[in-house]
Amino acid sequence: MANLQHLTTEYQNRMNAVFKYIDTHLNTALTLEVVAEIAIYSPYHFHRIFKVITGEPLTVYINRRRLEKAAADLMHKPDIAITELALQYGFSSNSSFTRAFKKFYGVSPSTFRVELPGKFSKIRQPKSKNGQPNFLFERYLWSIQELKNWIDMNAHITTVELPELQIAYVTAIGHTKVKEAYQQLIHWATPRELMQQPETKMITVYHDSFKVTDPDKVRISAGIKVPKNTKTEGAVATTTLPANKYIKGCFTITLAEFEKAWSSLFIWMNEKGYKKADANPFEIYHNDFRTHPEQKCIVDLYIPIQKAI
Template sequence: MTLFNQDKDYIKRVNLALSFIDAHLDSNVLSLESVSEIALFSPFHFHRIFKSIVGETLNSYIGRKRLERAAAMLIHKKEFTITEIALHVGFSTNSAFTRAFKKFYNLSPSEFKNQHPYKFSKIGIVESKIGQENFMLESYFCNINNHLNWIEMNANIEVKQIPELHFASLTHIGVENIDKAFERIIKWAISKGLMQNSETRLARVFHDSFKITDANKVRMSISVLTKEPVLVEGDIHNLSTKAGKYIVGRFEITPQDFEKSWSGLFIWMHDNGYAKADSNPFEIYQNDMREHPEGKAIVDFYIPVI
């Protein structure tokens, strides 16, 4: 969804609401009244404007985000029990959480935790039953090995401390018209003289994961990396990533290889004993792929880890 086709002041205020929701998913303060107050709208007008811009009602959005956060915790936070996760994302009972989760993902939380592709163990090959289950498991580990081989051949990976980074960003939802969002942020950056700086880079920050969120609902920040926060207006907003430890993988890839690269990097993370931190992954582009002789992007992928 191309948000910059909407009223820019409305987008600015809805962005405030989205940030507030992200920060308070584990609390009981996300009523229509409280969120609309953050966005400086009356509840009546906010309900209509939020749905127009985001594509779903406030209650539907909050409910989905809570279940998706639970799914992410089931993948990355193995130390938490399902009951603890249910309470963390705002459910008062385990049974209510299980019903809602199963309705959303068609799997119970325990089934999701056990079947999700990021969960794997080489011991499982020895322990599995013979027959079809063994064949499926063998095929699954072959796929993991293919991803790891892909990473080894196509990426330079480091784990390093990254300082807080600052971006001027444009909110985009879904996978359609991403090129127009980049054109919009580039045009804005040129008008501010930012593209004349040799250190300026385009970037994309992911607020959702394609593994647990429908592609047409994934929220991204299409961004320009700046040395420090800059003066923004309208639908352009400042965004900062947290300082900390990151897995950084540099790839030289075609657009078709982005998904494989991200999947492989997350498998590498698990295979090397790292766990994802709570902040957002992001990409920083080091070239204009249109100028590459093979049409490839040179891009750094960042996964925050603990």
């Protein structure tokens, strides 16, 4: 297994294809054989590599993704039926989905929907004596009104239509791995003179929400904007962020204020009656915070939203 750890860069691009496939086929039978074929590996070889990269066996990862996606839908899609969610994410029945959800989050889907949106966060859930999360309904770190006041003073918010954005990226599994992912990306981009281009922007894409996913399992893309048809290699891959309508929040904030900024922006979205689209939120950075006199980031936060019918 130790030898595999030195080869994760070689395997990462195939794993990126696997992550995308799983996310778009959660309602199907995602067997080891089917997913291994996407990675172009034998099931035995793929199983070992996948566990090294993600820290989880394939079946555990798939089950977690199904439950987390369902939890996100419960927060952002108040009209969707729980029975529909069960079928959408590959569960054989409403009862099997409810049992799995309650085991994972500590509450039923219906309770989660009613009591937890806006309050629930995997970041700050305390542990019980047996090491499992203790899902008591904790008090907000900031009240909703405080967050609304804070965003009024610290952000300029608009809705914008963005064209497709082509990015080169390195995948990070867990929030502590983002710095390493950016180092890999910059090491690749610098000799290609991509970092010197004025249109180059660093972009962080969040495939998971910290409200429903443990921080050490959140999948994040550390990326930069690149021209179309840019060729990549090793752990660096390319993807396209879709053309869409977005809520755009412009901030000048410290690193410690990012969670507050995201929470506030989602509250603003709900207050204004917008609904989140299925695409991923992301950040675009406009400076190196280390050169800012107050160590602040000049950053735009984007939440994809559904267009009015």
